[in-house]
Amino acid sequence: MVASEKAIKEANWAGQIPLKLVLASNEITSLDTPSPLYALAFRLGYLPTVAAQALEFFQEVLPPGSNTPWFEYKRIPLPWQIPVGVLYDLLASENEQPWHLTVHFRSFPSDTLLRWDGDITLRAAFFNSLKEAAYICQGSARSVMDMALQAQNDLWSAVTAGDAEQYASISSSLNMSPKARGERRPSVPLRLYVRHTHGGYMASLNSATQYTSRPVETVTESGRSRTLQEVLLALLSDLGGGAASAEPESSNTSTSQPISTLEKDADAEGEATGDVHRAASSAIDETWQSLSSVHS
Amino acid sequence: MLPWPAFSSVDGKRLALRMGCGGDAAGTGMLSSEESKEGALHFEEVWHQSSSDRGTWCWHPASNSLDVGYLTMEGIPKQAARVQVDTCLAVPDLDGAAVTAEEEEDDGAALGNGAADVHLYDYHIAYHPSYSVPILLFRGRSRTDGTLLMWEEIMEDLPEASRELAGADDGRWTFITQQEHPVLRTPWFSLHPCETAALEGLMRGEERNTGAQLCYSDNSLLQLARCIPGPDSASQLKPVVLTGFEQLVIQL
Numbered sequence: 430m431v432a433s434e435k436a437i438k439e440a441n442w443a444g445q446i447p448l449k450l451v452l453a454s455n456e457i458t459s460l461d462t463p464s465p466l467y468a469l470a471f472r473l474g475y476l477p478t479v480a481a482q483a484l485e486f487f488q489e490v491l492p493p494g495s496n497t498p499w500f501e502y503k504r505i506p507l508p509w510q511i512p513v514g515v516l517y518d519l520l521a522s523e524n525e526q527p528w529h530l531t532v533h534f535r536s537f538p539s540d541t542l543l544r545w546d547g548d549i550t551l552r553a554a555f556f557n558s559l560k561e562a563a564y565i566c567q568g569s570a571r572s573v574m575d576m577a578l579q580a581q582n583d584l585w586s587a588v589t590a591g592d593a594e595q596y597a598s599i600s601s602s603l604n605m606s607p608k609a610r611g612e613r614r615p616s617v618p619l620r621l622y623v624r625h626t627h628g629g630y631m632a633s634l635n636s637a638t639q640y641t642s643r644p645v646e647t648v649t650e651s652g653r654s655r656t657l658q659e660v661l662l663a664l665l666s667d668l669g670g671g672a673a674s675a676e677p678e679s680s681n682t683s684t685s686q687p688i689s690t691l692e693k694d695a696d697a698e699g700e701a702t703g704d705v706h707r708a709a710s711s712a713i714d715e716t717w718q719s720l721s722s723v724h725s
Numbered sequence: 726m727l728p729w730p731a732f733s734s735v736d737g738k739r740l741a742l743r744m745g746c747g748g749d750a751a752g753t754g755m756l757s758s759e760e761s762k763e764g765a766l767h768f769e770e771v772w773h774q775s776s777s778d779r780g781t782w783c784w785h786p787a788s789n790s791l792d793v794g795y796l797t798m799e800g801i802p803k804q805a806a807r808v809q810v811d812t813c814l815a816v817p818d819l820d821g822a823a824v825t826a827e828e829e830e831d832d833g834a835a836l837g838n839g840a841a842d843v844h845l846y847d848y849h850i851a852y853h854p855s856y857s858v859p860i861l862l863f864r865g866r867s868r869t870d871g872t873l874l875m876w877e878e879i880m881e882d883l884p885e886a887s888r889e890l891a892g893a894d895d896g897r898w899t900f901i902t903q904q905e906h907p908v909l910r911t912p913w914f915s916l917h918p919c920e921t922a923a924l925e926g927l928m929r930g931e932e933r934n935t936g937a938q939l940c941y942s943d944n945s946l947l948q949l950a951r952c953i954p955g956p957d958s959a960s961q962l963k964p965v966v967l968t969g970f971e972q973l974v975i976q977l
Contacts, residue, residue: 540873543912544903557902561855618855635910641791643854667791 442593444472446517447527448479452487453501456535459490467527471591472514476500476507476530477551478589483532496534497545505634506538509545510554511622519622519638520631541634552585562618563603565644568610572603607647616644621664639668761852761859762793769796782850792908795851802868803882805842843868844882851907862906862913876903879914 450466457463466486468479480498500507507516507530521528537545544550560570576584580599587595607615623639631637645660769782786794849862865874865882874882879901906913 539875539912541911543905544876546876553902557904565855613857639789640910641854643791644857664791667789669789 439593442471442473442591442596444514445469446472446513449527449529450479450483450486450500450532451529452483452490453531453533453535456487456492456533457490458492463487463490466532470513472517473512474589474591475509475511475551476513476516477509477545477548480532484534487532487534491534494535497537499533499537499542499545501531501533502529503631505631505637506542508542508634509551510543510558515622519624520634555585555588556581561642563605565616565618566605566607568608572605576603613644614646614648616646619643619645619660619664621661621668623665623668641668757857758793758852758854765794765796765850765859787908793852795849795906795908797847797849799845799847801846801848803844803846803865805844805867805878805882844874844878846882849906849913853907860907860915862904862915864913873912876914 446469448468448470450468452463454462463486466483468482470476470479477498480500484496484498499509502516502520505520507520517528543554556573560573563570563573580602583595584599586592587599607617609615620642621640625637625639641664645664646655648654766784769784773781782796782798784794784796844865845868846863846865850859851862852858853860865879866872867874883901901914903912903914905911
């Protein structure tokens with residue numbers, strides 16, 4: 430069991446998504462359409478990490494001016510703060526490989542995407558997310574805020590390089606184990622992404638998907654451990670929109686296992702492939718990112 | 726004591742508008758989403774009774790039962806600090822200044838080219854599930870073309886003390902951050918809950934406390950509201966948000 434969990438963790442960290450990047454047609458200044466760029470992105474990584482590569486590749490055909498990268502899939506601007514693997518599982522057509530994305534360097538859609546101001550933006554978003562997770566687990570974000578600059582740098586480089594071992598050794602020092610506070614039972618951070626329809630036209634990310642990020646208590650009022658299935662069913666029912674009728678399925682995580690024990694191993698949980706994905710980039714921001722596609 | 730935004734009555738007249746304090750017995754400052762809704766509705770009511778001439782907070786219920794909803798006060802004008810010159814028409818600076826002066830007299834006259842734009846600020850108060858507190862979100866728009874204001878433009882509208890803090894090395898990422906609206910999922914600015922202690926210090930006129938502790942308790946919307954772009958002086962423009970909160974505390 431332990432060995433297989435370790436294997437899942439390692440496979441998840443090593444997992445990559447093949448991308449086929451095409452430059453937005455209105456940003457091409459050359460007569461010939463530039464050839465697409467093929468790149469690999471870590472499932473637990475973020476899209477902007479391939480932006481530098483894309484800029485180098487497409488630079489010559491871009492119009493003069495400053496470059497702010499953003500990515501689009503089927504006309505939907507992709508939030509840069511969501512891990513690539515989660516975006517892929519949430520939005521990509523079934524088994525679409527490589528994943529066809531359009532890259533832009535102009536006309537950043539600042540009404541739908543959080544502002545991108547260089548790599549510092551991503552790093553700041555990651556640490557804000559980590560603080561949020563620490564707050565949920567420990568009732569305080571002190572452990573993250575008190576991290577020495579060097580430790581922060583090491584943690585961040587582990588994330589960007591996909592170094593599971595380094596990440597685990599630093600994050601374990603943060604002591605993220607959930608504890609009770611006042612009347613609040615011990616909680617773990619959970620992010621759930623729900624896709625309503627599969628395939629078909631997506632008018633916007635918000636209309637095609639639902640998302641929630643919240644603390645989830647690990648035990649019931651009577652002290653019994655809650656299972657991932659219980660938690661997901663309750664969340665799906667509260668989200669409404671047809672999600673309630675769906676039975677969550679998960680291929681690599683037992684949904685009947687107590688959520689607290691899952692949490693302990695949630696360091697680098699795999700993103701499950703199945704109707705309900707538990708795309709646990711809990712790894713990455715210590716938050717469970719769950720992903721569920723619901724056929725309605 | 727009522728939950729957020731909780732009101733504590735001081736000598737029967739003063740109401741302190743508190744954010745996330747006293748909501749639970751353990752004193753952690755955390756509130757459940759239901760408590761926050763109850764507080765928000767109460768706040769809306771009290772605000773309406775006491776300051777109906779200063780803009781209105783409206784409650785918007787959420788479309789699902791996970792989120793409770795949020796309060797909004799939208800379209801609060803603030804004269805932009807910077808004179809925007811229409812580059813196409815290349816209006817000389819002098820003209821721009823003239824129009825600006827004229828407009829100050831007219832208080833909200835139609836804008837001409839080269840005039841200082843008026844920024845319209847939207848304020849939302851939404852429950853943040855992770856921190857279990859309501860957060861104050863804001864965004865600004867240009868009245869001339871409706872485009873969302875960029876960080877730099879918002880910086881210009883900040884009160885001076887906030888501008889210094891926000892302009893510090895990493896200030897923009899730790900003090901005022903852009904984040905997704907917890908319910909709407911669109912980009913909004915907010916005062917990051919992590920820096921609350923630093924904010925409190927700032928508002929008391931102390932040096933920046935770098936060892937800020939993450940704690941929303943005993944904090945007030947009034948204090949937070951002083952740090953973000955507010956409307957122009959109260960005599961010029963009502964409804965007001967900043968002075969509105971202040972007056973709520975002082976006058977009631």
